[in-house]
Amino acid sequence: MTTASGRAEPSRTSKPAEPGALRLIWQHRVDYAYVLPSIVVMMIVIAYPIYYTIDLSFFKTPPSLQLRDKIFVGMENYGAILQSDVFWRVTWNTVVWTVASTVIAFALGFGAALALHRDFIGRGVLRAILIIPWVISAVAASYIWKWIYHSDFGVIGAVLVELGITSRPPNFIDNVNTVLPALIVVNIWREFPFAMIMLMAGLQTVPDQLLRAAKVDGANAWQRFWHVTFPHLRNVSTVTILLLAVANFNSFIIPWIMTGGGPSNASHIWITHIYELAFGRQRWGVASAYSVLLFLILMTLGYFYVRALGGNESKDRGT
């Protein structure tokens, strides 16, 4: 009964023509100036390489990378990849590496964030210590752990012997069965702090009122966590897991420095394998085809990434 909208001046309904897209772009031409430098840089270093990689994946290339001499081979590179045994081995490694690293790093980060949520003396110091592995270079981390895992003088082996668990120090790195888990431990060491930071910030946004209301309603600590805190962290968790998964999928440094993919490909993952194909064996075409496949997988992940972020990117300011 209150909506008299429009009734006061009902006669005038003519509106100006909808502005065309070109006119809109022209109207906002000054706005683009702010973004232009970024766009130019991106075009050079992102769009061009992606185009180039796709193009190269259809060619057989000489090791010298003299591109005049490349030969068009159609889908042959892709066929070669899918038929090779190494491909499936490396793919399995990649799945294990990515899933295990992501899940465990997230779980440890979540636990640490919860444990650090309550204020206590020394909390800031502990938090800083826990974050440091994430700040230092992966190269340094690789060497530190390589020394810790050392087959003769490694500290872990020495501790195991000292405790009487084994008689001789085990060789983690040069063992086909243990190398991947050993590297995953290093990777998690570097990555759980990231999950911790994200979730700590997320925890701060859980409204106290809701927790108090749940307490009044008779929920115990676990029920409060499960029904209030955890649902509230769903957004942050999704973004964190996706970022971790992408980072793990794209890992290179730790396996490359610690094992170079060995022994007998047991620690090769996609990225190290592509790198070796390209720069080790100069098989540029095959490496490009691999990259394109990788690209497709990442686009799928990216779709979810954007969708997860899209939830946060909804508010629109316009002037």
Place this chain on the structure above:
Amino acid sequence: MSTTSETLAPRRGRRRIDGWRWAGRVFLLLMIIYTAAPMAWMLLTSIKSGFAAMQFPPQWWPEEPTLASYAKLLDPQNSVGADFLRFFWNSLFVSTMTTILAVVVAVPAAYAFSRFSFPGRKFLFFAVLLRNMFPAVIFLVPLFILMRVLGLVNTHGSLILTYLTFGLPLAIWLLKGFYDNIPVQLEQAARIDGATRFQAFLLIVMPLSVPGIIATAIYSFIAAWNEYIYAYTFLSKNDQLTLPVGIQRFFSENTTDFPGLMAASFLMSVPVVVLFLVLQRYFVRALTEGAVKH
């Protein structure tokens, strides 16, 4: 409600919370050991002699601590030291230049993404974010060729340019988070008070975004400082190498000098860890600003 249930209920609740708290403490202790023990072992090894490091069972605590490894690495007269200091300087140069360029380019872009609604704005923003998803390897071959065409192979320019590709999207994202939190009314007020749009940005928004810019700068710096794969591919001349690649080279020449390697790892970590500890608050805030908002 009867008195018994009133007094019983809280006690039972408190006991249960205590259980959780103890579990939390034990977990935290284990995490600290996991985190700190490798770093502690790095430091302990770095102050041993080469001989003392290679013992079984190991010397849990160095019996004759020595700073010899550090002295060697930091002595410009020594060939190892000269190399190490050169690598250090190269890393510093590349990281600083990357940081400056990333901030200079990202500030206007992030501001635009935060404030203006122009056609394609959303698409562009997600394009920026998507860049973060792709591994260096995809860009490696074409960029390598591009650098060859531009004559930039074996120059720091090639690294700075490529570091911008991963530094920039992230810098834009982080900064946008900060700009989103600056009320748009402040600029409107400034424009009504007589400022042009640009003056409003420069005089009002910029000073307020200093924490964001600091955070973004640290982030770019640390990422550039730790970058390995491009540096490893684009640089082959010894005097151009950055620290991560340089240390690898050093290690492949001195495969058993673990104290030296640990000292080098430590020295390499010092700048970023110090930077992080000093500016921790900005850093953590920047990282979470974009992702945590509701």
Place this chain on the structure above:
Amino acid sequence: MAHVVLKDLVKTYGSFHAVNHVSLTVNDGEFVALVGPSGCGKTTTLNLVAGLIPVTSGDIMIGDRIVNDLDPKDRDIAMVFQNYALYPQKSVYKNLAFPLQMRKLTKEEIDRKVRDAARVLDMTHLLERKPRELSGGQQQRVALGRALVRDPAVFLMDEPLSNLDAKLRVQMRSEIKRFHQDLNATIIYVTHDQLEAVTMADRMAVMNGGFLQQYDAPAEVFANPVNMFVASFVGSPAMSLVPLEASGSGDTAALTSAEGWTLPLSAENARKVARATSRKIVLGARHSTIRLHKSAEPGAIPAKVYTVEPTGDITFVQAFLSGSIVNISVPASVHVSPDEMIWLEFDQARIHLFDGETEMALKAA
């Protein structure tokens, strides 16, 4: 000071029309309130006048200039924002000085004007503080001060009181009114609170759905709302509106309820009803114009009490009448209780009649 003219002003966002052909004139020295529910286009209109967003079509004149294409800085206006928009990194002094610096005044002039404004607003002791160290009321005063130092042609205020608590709001209301009288300033004031508009403004422009509904002195808007929206929006408690059916014709017309009773109309009201586009008529009455009887009276119609709200000196009674809720105010000495039957007598000279189809007020001739 200057007058402001909006001529056929339109603002669209894509296919959404935020402001629809609004035309109004604000006289020199006049205090005009733009009032309406959220999303009615009042803030958009203000932002158009400020130049913060571009006009889609129509003209804006400040003084004798068309300012459509001028930057905000060149329009000679000052604006007070809902969240005050004080520059958080600057002290109060520097906040006040900023607009003057932008206009390239000398240091001495700036200092003199800032201190004058601070004295007028009684905040000399706050000059060195940062905005976050001030209370809400003090921040509000600094925001006013920043508008004041400039000596602009027009003051624009965007819900300046809505972030304050109730008591402070009443106090600041009189301060702003005082400010207007002392400066003889032209003020355009946006608010969603009709009470602020009624108490402060010389004229109020009621907006809804991007359209200007009525533009007149508050007393006139209150007494003669042009349509049902304005009738229900202005005044508190809101005017009661009861949809009924017209019956009879000529001077003997009456309003009939589905509940069975009939309300005879005066000759003038009957003429109004005759002009309606259909037989659907909405009866409007303000709480103070309805008399409540505890027993049947000739001319009074039966209703059932829903709630009773004593406020001290008067008591508000809400009653069901023909399926609608009607507000009645009675002296505190009258006692009624929920579900009790009561009889309501309408003052024929002060009831409002609306066309049930167009929702417009019906006029006699």
